[in-house]
Amino acid sequence: MHEHVVVESEDIRHLLDALKGQGYQVVGPTVRDGAIVYDAIDTVDDLPIGWTDEHDGGHYQLVKRDDRAWFGYVVGPHSWKKFLHPPQLRLWQAQRQENGFQFLDEPQEVPKYAFLGVRACELHAIAIQDNVFINGPHTDPTYAARRQEVFTIAVNCGQAGGTCFCVSMQTGPRAGSGFDLALTEVPDADHHHFVVDIGTERGADVMRDVPHRAASAEDVGIAEHLVAQTATQMGRSLDTTDIKELLYLNIEHPRWEEVATRCLSCANCTMVCPTCFCTTVEDVTDLTGSQAERWRKWDSCFTQDFSYIHGGSVRTSTRSRYRHWLTHKLATWIDQFGSSGCVGCGRCITWCPVGIDITEEVRAIREHDARGNADAKETTDGNA
Numbered sequence: 001m002h003e004h005v006v007v008e009s010e011d012i013r014h015l016l017d018a019l020k021g022q023g024y025q026v027v028g029p030t031v032r033d034g035a036i037v038y039d040a041i042d043t044v045d046d047l048p049i050g051w052t053d054e055h056d057g058g059h060y061q062l063v064k065r066d067d068r069a070w071f072g073y074v075v076g077p078h079s080w081k082k083f084l085h086p087p088q089l090r091l092w093q094a095q096r097q098e099n100g101f102q103f104l105d106e107p108q109e110v111p112k113y114a115f116l117g118v119r120a121c122e123l124h125a126i127a128i129q130d131n132v133f134i135n136g137p138h139t140d141p142t143y144a145a146r147r148q149e150v151f152t153i154a155v156n157c158g159q160a161g162g163t164c165f166c167v168s169m170q171t172g173p174r175a176g177s178g179f180d181l182a183l184t185e186v187p188d189a190d191h192h193h194f195v196v197d198i199g200t201e202r203g204a205d206v207m208r209d210v211p212h213r214a215a216s217a218e219d220v221g222i223a224e225h226l227v228a229q230t231a232t233q234m235g236r237s238l239d240t241t242d243i244k245e246l247l248y249l250n251i252e253h254p255r256w257e258e259v260a261t262r263c264l265s266c267a268n269c270t271m272v273c274p275t276c277f278c279t280t281v282e283d284v285t286d287l288t289g290s291q292a293e294r295w296r297k298w299d300s301c302f303t304q305d306f307s308y309i310h311g312g313s314v315r316t317s318t319r320s321r322y323r324h325w326l327t328h329k330l331a332t333w334i335d336q337f338g339s340s341g342c343v344g345c346g347r348c349i350t351w352c353p354v355g356i357d358i359t360e361e362v363r364a365i366r367e368h369d370a371r372g373n374a375d376a377k378e379t380t381d382g383n384a
């Protein structure tokens with residue numbers, strides 16, 4: 001179902017009240033530590049009202065807007081995966097008994113989240129992780145349990161950031177599916193309101209407790225115009241034509257060595273990426289040796305230990321680790337899960353300390369394709 005209604009800005013508080021009344025813990029954007037992060041939201045005053053963010057390679061900065069928009073930012077360093085795929089998770093614990101160790105029950109608390117402010121690219125990222133953790137041959141029970149409970153409130157983008165390229169990846173800036181409600185903010189000084197797209201029966205049920213009116217064709221047209229404008233403001237672009245074959249056939253391209261001279265192997269790009277899901281497992285004991293625990297923790301393919309097997313690490317060089325990450329994200333992911341692993345959010349560009357740009361690296365490989373395409377192009381241009 002897709003019914004459009006209009007909610008005045010002062011009535012959004014009723015939406016939060018309705019969600020909390022149904023037992024949801026509302027999580028959304030808020031300003032903390034100089035960034036817009038995702039955390040618990042109690043009232044609309046917790047939202048980043050009047051703030052926006054500037055993005056560029058290795059650059060992120062909050063600045064004040066000229067209006068009082070509630071969702072007038074792009075994305076921050078957090079993604080929703082930290083709530084569905086926790087950074088740290090205890091898998092089991094055991095205590096020493098007279099006859100050995102006894103495994104203890106490990107009750108898994110399943111929070112009932114309402115995600116407020118999910119962008120279109122992030123909806124696609126969640127869908128990608130659904131394929132990894134739920135729709136594949138092996139289901140992650142923690143992810144599946146948390147995912148089932150989530151109520152999703154998307155926000156269509158009213159502006160793009162300097163590192164956004166969702167249009168190239170066909171993942172935004174408009175939320176097309178995967179939400180219960182989708183908001184488009186119209187932050188006019190004289191009439192600040194939201195056009196709401198009701199996507200599910202569950203969304204319709206919540207909206208019964210929120211004052212609203214039916215949206216007119218003009219209301220819907222204004223909302224669509226705002227999002228269409230955003231699509232023309234992308235800070236980056238990525239040509240995805242035959243990208244899997246391009247990367248497969250350029251494994252030994254000299255560009256990999258060039259980018260390795262700049263890459264710090266810090267893993268920032270994988271930590272902020274909304275689709276990366278690599279983990280490691282750690283076993284720990286207390287000082288007395290009477291209790292043991294096993295923890296799953298986020299890891300990164302940029303760490304040397306990640307590819308360690310008997311005899312040493314498989315990817316010992318920065319060149320090999322960056323090549324593996326980019327090639328998996330844009331090529332082998334397609335073979336593994338049936339889609340690209342990139343949604344064009346631009347976080348990996350923004351939060352790279354040295355500003356390495358995934359779109360720039362692919363462009364450089366494409367322009368100087370090791371198969372000789374660049375030479376062919378030069379010959380053609382010369383004859384012309």
